[in-house]
Amino acid sequence: MSNTLDDDLRDDVRADSLVLSALLHADGALSGWALICTALTMLALLAMPWPADTLLLLWLAVGVLALAERYVRFRLMLDQQLFQQLGEGRLPSLAHMDGGLQRLGLRRAAPRPWADRVRGTRRLLYGHLGLVLVQTALVMVCGIGTSFLNGY
Template structure:
């Protein structure tokens, strides 16, 4: 094991970055509520037979996107908790995080894969947040189109 492979504890700057990322990911819960609302409106209107055939396409697509949105919301919730644990010191370093993730089968075992750098993890969280936002915005647009056109 080289010095580069030795787990380095996170410093206060890194912990602060983790705390900010965790809060941003927590804020995505508002987007999740909007996505759930769009899915709910479309499913209720489908059940009530309120849509014409053209609007059913929007309703079905919104419902299917609802499953994608829920997956992104779940991932954001998990990642937010992990970043919060890194920020608070409950998880000591990135190698310990990877060991925990490997234990539940989410990541390959630590000896064969070195820990991902914090910057890469933050970039991945940002990307996940943007994908979640995009899915919710598409859901909202389709819901609006279906409601306005009916």
């Protein structure tokens, strides 16, 4: 596949767009788990006696990770919608999409090759997975530590 595209999107780019859109849509389940981790963190901060200083820092780290996760998930949802519209032909070309994003202040002026767009979205997706995994590990460590401190 070439890195440059004509004004009209090729069939392989449309197919790639739809597959990538489906992958990003599936990431919603991971996002749901991240929300559960955030809810557990907030419940623990509000309901349990304050843990030791180390555990308090871990709980706060989970909260900060939750904010980062929400931002990355927002970006992935935007990408998912844009790829879906490209794949379905509702956006006639990458140039039209880039123009709209630039006019809204969401994208710099320089066009990107198709392969870079796919690679960037995959990198963001893997970053999201990493955030959720670290958040999950911290929730588990905090839960075990809090239980230990409370004598459970």
